Amino acid sequence: MEPLYQQTHKQVHEIQSCMGRLETADKQSVHIVENEIQASIDQIFSRLERLEILSSKEPPNKRQNAKLRVDQLKYDVQHLQTALRNFQHRRHAREQQERQREELLSRTFTANGTQKKILDIANMLGLSNTVMRLIEKRAFQDKYFMIALLRCQGPSAGLLVIHKMGSETATARLSCPPGTQGSCQTAHFGGRSAGSS
DSSP states (O other), rough: HHHHHHHHHHHHHHHHHHHHHHHHOOOOHHHHHHHHHHHHHHHHHHHHHHHHHHHHTHHHHHHHHHHHHHHHHHHHHHHHHHHHHHHHHHHHHHHHHHHOOOOOOHHHHHHHHHHHHHHHHHHTOOOHHHHHHHHHHHHHHHHHHHHHHHHHOOOOOOOOEEETTTTEEEEEEEEEEEOOOGGGGEEOOOOEEEEOO
């Protein structure tokens, strides 16, 4: 029993040193190291079964001590097996996070590609970014021009009616309150000129 116990004890210490190599192993060799450790653990478990049988055959005065030594080895090996499983679980979780990260990065790239396709279609239709910005700027300026015009007229200004006259010129007419027919104003903008009629 003693030589088998010493071999098994030595192998447990070798596995403990191999566990340290797991943390520093690169992605390609980590599987090899894991398989080596698992094979050694399996071999130790089979030796432990043999040691349990041999310890029960020891003389009565050595039997209890032999069983305690075998139980200690069994505990150490179970601890190593748990440590290996925990390492594998962490490695699998890390690999899954990396895959999910790569998937998210590819989705972001696809979204950017979609935006580019939309811009390409708008360019094919003849609407460039510059034209879109000019349209937005024109609407913004027209809004403030109308607000300024209404403020000049004061609270007596009535209903504002906007007529489109061509693509470049719009006319804003303020309807006059009753009795003030001669003081109505018309503003022409598009060419950005305002006058009274």
